[in-house]
Amino acid sequence: MERLIGNAIVGQSGGPTAAINATLAGVIRAVIENSDKDGRVIEKLYGMRNGIEGLLNENIVDLTDIFADTSKIDTLENTPAAALGSCRKKLPRVGEDDTVFEKLIAIFKKYNIRYFFYIGGNDSMDTVAKLSKYLEGNDYEMRVIGVPKTIDNDLMGTDHTPGFGSAAKYIAVTMQEIIRDCSVYTVKAVTIVEIMGRDSGWLTAASAIGRVVNGVAPDLVYLPERAFDMDRFMDDVRAALEKHPNVVIAVSEGLRDADGRYVGEGTQSGAVDVFGHKYLSGTGKALELAVKEKIGCKVRSVELNISQRCASHLASKTDITESVRIGRAAVEAAIDGASCKMMVFERTSKESYVCEIGYADVSEIANKIRTVDERFINSEGNNVTDECAEYLLPLICGEVNAEYSKGLPKHIII
């Protein structure tokens, strides 16, 4: 592969996570240190403000300059949310309206940008795939790499996604604390914890990790991979209340019945986001009201909400370390000639946890959803298997030593 000398640009897109800045930090570190046998390949690293949307307005910053003091990169690694800002812009299909792509190419030429890194989820990989496709029929040489990020863990082609481990740790730890909190009274009570995950139940499954660590886990766990049946649910809750008074249930926000109707639909707005995804909220609340009506015991619902994706104070060390590594690897792969790829994790050992980094064709990944494996859900569809908990456990291991000043964590604002 020929050497491609020029500048690079990196952007963040989609919902923020506790680890997306760690990946940005990995990209920055790799660019600062990059060289091959003939010397420096990438000169400058630009950052798009608010992803592709900001880039179209030439709203870019010079990250090589901002992070000349490399101690700032440590703080970046533990700063939640997208430090460069994010967007939810969807590019048109190639051939449909190419003015957007022409505008982008003009900007790339202006800044001599030869490397394009885009850190994001499913919709961001769509952007990477479209830009890659447009470049195929264009003579501007640029290497385009997608770096995955999503707390939902729902991207194809990768063992797991950067950002998932930290969200999973937040959920698993919070669940331990909620179960302790629920244990103090003797009155029969049901606590329903609603967890993020529109189409895949990975995050909800993480609530059960404690079962294989210390035996403390929710009594019941419902994932969107299985059709939700209200009568069976009530039977499950009644049976659990027979065993002990403090029943804790984890439910995914995306639960649907056999007809595809969201459980939370009755209590939600019905609004959709720019990609046409239904905006959900209220699955826990809907089930709380149902239990109150049908069983009549004390019941409450708790929505873990956005802390699931931004609680960097409780990030998984494994996740943060891997997120930095995958950012670095993206730069190295691009320098070596890779393009139109998404970086992926591969678990290469069954005995102990070993995670290697590779890449796959982004066109095979974008716009697909990876759901929880069948073998990870029990036959009753009301919990996950021990095998599932064991599989998830390595991803939440290790604690970060976040820097604090006067009681608050230090974040970087760029």
Place this chain on the structure above:
Amino acid sequence: MERLIGNAIVGQSGGPTAAINATLAGVIRAVIENSDKDGRVIEKLYGMRNGIEGLLNENIVDLTDIFADTSKIDTLENTPAAALGSCRKKLPRVGEDDTVFEKLIAIFKKYNIRYFFYIGGNDSMDTVAKLSKYLEGNDYEMRVIGVPKTIDNDLMGTDHTPGFGSAAKYIAVTMQEIIRDCSVYTVKAVTIVEIMGRDSGWLTAASAIGRVVNGVAPDLVYLPERAFDMDRFMDDVRAALEKHPNVVIAVSEGLRDADGRYVGEGTQSGAVDVFGHKYLSGTGKALELAVKEKIGCKVRSVELNISQRCASHLASKTDITESVRIGRAAVEAAIDGASCKMMVFERTSKESYVCEIGYADVSEIANKIRTVDERFINSEGNNVTDECAEYLLPLICGEVNAEYSKGLPKHIII
């Protein structure tokens, strides 16, 4: 004061906190180590399971035995919720129905209990006050001490309450993370964060601590100490949206209008707890719907919920240390002859933070509510003052080094 030799009992009551076990740990440590010039005073320490309710059923455990391995006490200090279980039982007024008190005295005699420690909030101090009052007209000699605990910080006679600092730290840190999360998009959006606090706004005020640390704090803060006016609120939100697109607002669950009507009343159940307190939820949700209707921008509400009181992984070191100290001090005060008292914190320096421990008559404290000082709320009633943030700041300082095993915090179950 004469030496009173015998056994002790300790109970936990009311809503759990991240620090109530630290106070229990302090009581246990002091009993294990206790002695005066003539030797051991307290022989055994019993624990009531589920507070006074369990005690009435003689549901007690031998804590001296359980914690003979003192390394367990370290784990107890970082275990959230009430390890002994809790209750919400209210004793009858003295003279109204004394059979309950007679039953208690019989149990005290049976186990030779001469020291009674009760860790709890407002309602628990009512129990301490009534038991103290009954003992005045009875010849059974026993020393009764209340040790405060409440995340709400609403007890009279003490600078602050054990448990508040950890809840405040959880809120202050989470608010930093939520503000980062909200900052990523350019679309005008309002995020309303609902914080616990039925009658006092201390916890909601804690959301603003960041302002005097790093300048990052909610744009608007509404406490229940001021009557809530929907029109003024909308004006405030519109003005904030003029300044920047990502408006973050902290609201107390207990917000009421000038007629005393809860803001969340429309969306709540109207249920009351055993003490007749209205069960609230939905203040944030009610305001979310109002902003959507009146302003029409993107808006969401986040309820921080029970993690506020059980997130021991993010406890304040200052709070945990003080909670242990006040548990110890209760035992020492009782050995020295104190009874019918509640232990209190006193801030003894204006220059730097110094917290000393004393006690006050419990009869003057029970059933009263300490609200946020007038000088801590701005004149518009839509934020707290810098003086308030400075006052709260020392209480959230320091981080605990919680023990983790396989990615999860270690808790003790007794």
